[in-house]
Amino acid sequence: MNPLELVGASPEPPFEIVFAGTPVPAYPGQSIAAALQGAGIRAWRTTRVRARPRGLFCGIGVCFDCVVVVNGSATLRACLTEARPGDEVEPA
Amino acid sequence: MRPYDLAVVGAGPAGLACAVAAGRAGLRVVLVDGGPRLGGQYYRHAPPSYRATRPGVLHHGWRTFAALAAALPALDVDVRLRHRVWAAETAPDGLRLHCLAGDREETPVTFPAARLVVATGAHDRVLPFPGWDLPGVLTAGGAQALLKGELVLAGRKVVVAGTGPFLLPVAAGLAAAGARVRGVFEAGRTAGLAAHPGILLAHPGKLAEAAGYGLTLAAHRVPYRGRHAVVAAHGNTALTSVTVAKVDAGWGPIPGTERMVPCDTLAVGYGFTPQLELALQLGCATRTDADGGHIVAVDARQATDVPGVYAAGESTGVGGAPLALVEGRIAGLAAAGRPAPARLLRLRARLREFARALHAAYPVRDGWRGWLRDDTVVCRCEEVPYARLREALALGAADARSVKLLARPGMGPCQGRMCGYAVGRLAGSPEGLGHRPIAQPIRLADLARFEGDPT
Numbered sequence: 087m088n089p090l091e092l093v094g095a096s097p098e099p100p101f102e103i104v105f106a107g108t109p110v111p112a113y114p115g116q117s118i119a120a121a122l123q124g125a126g127i128r129a130w131r132t133t134r135v136r137a138r139p140r141g142l143f144c145g146i147g148v149c150f151d152c153v154v155v156v157n158g159s160a161t162l163r164a165c166l167t168e169a170r171p172g173d174e175v176e177p178a
Numbered sequence: 179m180r181p182y183d184l185a186v187v188g189a190g191p192a193g194l195a196c197a198v199a200a201g202r203a204g205l206r207v208v209l210v211d212g213g214p215r216l217g218g219q220y221y222r223h224a225p226p227s228y229r230a231t232r233p234g235v236l237h238h239g240w241r242t243f244a245a246l247a248a249a250l251p252a253l254d255v256d257v258r259l260r261h262r263v264w265a266a267e268t269a270p271d272g273l274r275l276h277c278l279a280g281d282r283e284e285t286p287v288t289f290p291a292a293r294l295v296v297a298t299g300a301h302d303r304v305l306p307f308p309g310w311d312l313p314g315v316l317t318a319g320g321a322q323a324l325l326k327g328e329l330v331l332a333g334r335k336v337v338v339a340g341t342g343p344f345l346l347p348v349a350a351g352l353a354a355a356g357a358r359v360r361g362v363f364e365a366g367r368t369a370g371l372a373a374h375p376g377i378l379l380a381h382p383g384k385l386a387e388a389a390g391y392g393l394t395l396a397a398h399r400v401p402y403r404g405r406h407a408v409v410a411a412h413g414n415t416a417l418t419s420v421t422v423a424k425v426d427a428g429w430g431p432i433p434g435t436e437r438m439v440p441c442d443t444l445a446v447g448y449g450f451t452p453q454l455e456l457a458l459q460l461g462c463a464t465r466t467d468a469d470g471g472h473i474v475a476v477d478a479r480q481a482t483d484v485p486g487v488y489a490a491g492e493s494t495g496v497g498g499a500p501l502a503l504v505e506g507r508i509a510g511l512a513a514a515g516r517p518a519p520a521r522l523l524r525l526r527a528r529l530r531e532f533a534r535a536l537h538a539a540y541p542v543r544d545g546w547r548g549w550l551r552d553d554t555v556v557c558r559c560e561e562v563p564y565a566r567l568r569e570a571l572a573l574g575a576a577d578a579r580s581v582k583l584l585a586r587p588g589m590g591p592c593q594g595r596m597c598g599y600a601v602g603r604l605a606g607s608p609e610g611l612g613h614r615p616i617a618q619p620i621r622l623a624d625l626a627r628f629e630g631d632p633t
Contacts (some may be wrong), residue, residue, distance in 0.1 A: 087354070087355060087356040088331070088355065088356045089236075089325055089329035089330065089331060089355040089356065090228075090329050092232070092235055092236065092329075092354060092355050092356075093224065093228075093230040093231070093232050093233055093235050093236060093329065094230055094231030094232040094235075095224060095228040095229060095230040095231075095329060096228075096229050097227060097228045097229065097329075098227045098228075098229075113225075113227070113228070114225070114227045115214075115224070115225025115226075115227045115228065116225070116328055116330075117327075117328060119324075120324060120327075120328035120330045123324060123328075123330050123332065124328075124330045128313040128314055128416050129313040129415060129416060133561055134561075135560075135561040136555075136561050138311060138561075139312075139313050139415050139416070140311065140313060140558075141313040141314075142313075142316055142320060142324070142332075143315070143316055143317060143320060143558070143596075144301060144302060144316075144317045144319070144320045144596070145316060145317065145319065145320025145321070145323040145324050146219060146301060146319060146320065146323050147212070148301045148592060148595050148596070149317075149558065149592050149595065149596050150559065150590070150591035150592045151558060151592075153591075156282065160282055162282055165320075165323075166212075166281075167281060167282060168214065168281050
């Protein structure tokens with residue numbers, strides 16, 4: 087069993103985003119955090135003080151642990167930001 | 179913009195029930211939520227593009243949500259999703275709600291309204307422990323949100339830990355969706371409510387819900403252990419195992435009972451913290467809930483002490499979705515000047531009684547401090563270790579605010595939402611009330627573009 091089977095989902099075909107140079111599939115409507123998690127990427131940021139890896143923690147936009155840089159500019163919470171085809175995602 | 183009769187902030191159980199009740203009473207309503215879909219955290223679900231044929235499988239009470247969502251289009255309810263409210267204020271001619279609309283290209287929008295309902299819900303309450311900042315450690319609500327909203331498993335081998343009945347649906351959902359759940363570790367007693375048999379018998383629906391989760395866990399051979407806590411998480415770049423220990427009644431680890439449980443994911447939660455930013459901005463009075471946390475004080479009509487401002491759901495006391503639905507309806511009716519039916523008021527009283535019993539059955543005991551080591555990060559944002567907090571306390575900091583000024587916990591981007599509870603407990607004073615003039619991060623350019631009320 088997987089979550090898609092559990093709810094009887096048949097998602098539209100995934101598109102590609104890029105995380106630190108690696109292509110990652112994302113389903114339409116999926117958040118950047120979910121796409122990274124789904125691809126087995128669990129750490130996508132390094133902390134300022136201790137240089138420790140961080141990824142998803144609260145999952146609902148409260149903790150700011152999951153921030154990423156998208157397409158070179160904006161620092162966004164990966165858990166709240168819907169992936170778009172071709173997004174270039176880098177560690178914040 | 180023509181003022182709305184009512185602005186409802188939050189489209190979870192309370193906000194939805196409120197908007198529908200107010201809309202049915204003939205009000206012109208704007209329902210605002212930061213998320214991309216209706217439902218809030220409780221009814222969080224996958225995007226329509228996933229074409230789920232059984233969307234309710236991961237939910238309790240999905241039909242209630244479906245009925246509320248289906249009722250909206252026929253009503254004068256302006257649904258504004260992906261609108262993050264960063265400020266709410268009272269003005270001479272009513273209330274104003276300042277939002278940023280959109281996903282990444284954000285547009286400032288202000289909604290004027292005669293009345294406002296705060297239905298902003300809650301987030302997970304977390305406690306620090308060694309290794310809790312490793313990737314793979316998620317809040318229980320975060321792991322569930324990823325599953326319900328994105329249909330992604332947080333991991334393959336999962337440990338669920340913390341306290342309170344919410345751990346059960348989290349574990350049951352993950353197990354049903356294919357994760358191998360290595361155990362549910364409840365720091366309190368698993369039969370916490372058994373001390374209140376009268377309460378359980380008076381709420382057969384709750385009992386049946388719990389039994390359902392119990393059956394799912396049993397079918398997947400998931401052990402549910404009381405008086406057990408995850409006292410440390412291990413791994414270099416990501417989680418590989420946790421240390422589980424038996425704890426005494428005060429949550430102090432019992433020496434010699436520690437064991438390592440291999441896992442790639444830990445979903446951990448110690449209850450919930452209501453989101454009060456907007457209510458505090460508006461100047462609403464608060465009071466202390468049964469669990470010691472701050473909540474918005476409301477009267478029998480869900481009205482706060484600020485004229486025209488109501489609150490419903492978790493912001494008025496963490497009590498779960500059924501209570502939030504009832505409070506939302508009462509608030510919506512009150513905002514329309516209609517009295518709530520006596521039956522609804524009785525139901526609210528019963529559900530509040532149940533919530534109080536739950537708070538009493540699943541308190542957070544002080545023994546978690548014994549899990550901390552000098553280098554344990556307490557504030558995740560500023561990476562403040564426990565040792566620095568202890569120094570601040572030794573220097574004479576006697577409350578959370580003084581500790582914050584000396585050691586800087588709570589000064590990072592989350593603004594203390596994650597560590598505030600723990601810092602308050604360590605300082606021996608209740609969590610500081612987060613008076614924040616800005617409830618959501620806003621870019622300086624957007625703030626500069628904002629033109630305040632000319633008065």
